[in-house]
Amino acid sequence: MSDSSAEGVIDLLGMLAYGELVAFDQMAADARLAPDLTRRGILCEMAAVEIANYRRVADRLIELGVDVEAAMVPFEPALTAYHDETEPVSWHEALIKAYIGNGISDDFFREIAAWLEPADRDLVLRVIHDSAYDDYAAEEIRAAIAADPKIVNALSMWARRLVGEALSQAVRVATERPALAALLGGSAEGGGDAPIWRNLTTAHSARMTAVGLNN
């Protein structure tokens, strides 16, 4: 592995670790929006999965002899901006953020995992979200829309805002971290035409359709 690809892998793991840490924090806070204690408990459990994954990725960084804190810090501005700009104000917004936001982030890491050596690839694939929880979120969104179809437009707009913010922060990260961008096969620099962005937006559209949201 060349020095620059090693640097790219550390960037990737640092971003993943910090992403899990703040996803935990946000989902734990969003759980307060739940309409009842049962649903609140489920979002808390989803949050707990993130922090278990944070531990796995941090342990791998330690194994690689990397300072975990130093590996995470560069990604603080972009990930904080993403969460600050997309703070849910209702239970439905929180659910859609968990479903759409986690979905696109999983796809992003899955795309990159393909370029990694087996040990890191397997780790990344393992920390991608448990689909049982994604299915739960999708089911709740479908039920909410079935009960009150007129919420579709506002929720679709919310989902589009989430994705716009996620992609804009991803581009920011790719610009700031050349070693990470290189790991994407230079595709991050290709803007909207690169295969990774095409794959991400196609999968995102399918997720929107699957729960009855408008693309």
Added chain:
Amino acid sequence: MSDSSAEGVIDLLGMLAYGELVAFDQMAADARLAPDLTRRGILCEMAAVEIANYRRVADRLIELGVDVEAAMVPFEPALTAYHDETEPVSWHEALIKAYIGNGISDDFFREIAAWLEPADRDLVLRVIHDSAYDDYAAEEIRAAIAADPKIVNALSMWARRLVGEALSQAVRVATERPALAALLGGSAEGGGDAPIWRNLTTAHSARMTAVGLNN
């Protein structure tokens, strides 16, 4: 098992489940007070243990044919009041709350567990905190005091406030829930003289001394 002791057990499990749910919420929020990302991650991991325990207790309630939500709701006022009155404003306060607050709550459930049938007793003993995390919190408090001994007085006062609030809410619960109080062998009604309170305060004093706080 008599009807009233069955009711007491359901009360106990409902209180434990809700306690775990709000402990998760508070520790997840308190993690933001951490001075660095590594320490923040550890408090998040401690929070995640609470929600895993919540799931275990909720599953037991479901197994007993009990509505989990209905079993938890009676304890919302007391537990919310406890957390609202003891919101940490610094990392050290958060650590002491985790160490002292979890310690006294563990002791309380351990005392009661002795009166339960084996299945419930084992469950309660299993959800009592992982001592590895308690040791971590204790070690951090000791190190903070060693680095700056003049914080002892303020932190000792904070610890006493936590316990005062916890005991006052426990008495409130015992008054409101006679079946639960009966499970304590009527000792909750005995006020400060009952063996359970004596045991709790003795263990609490030992914990204070162990980290260098003044009783």
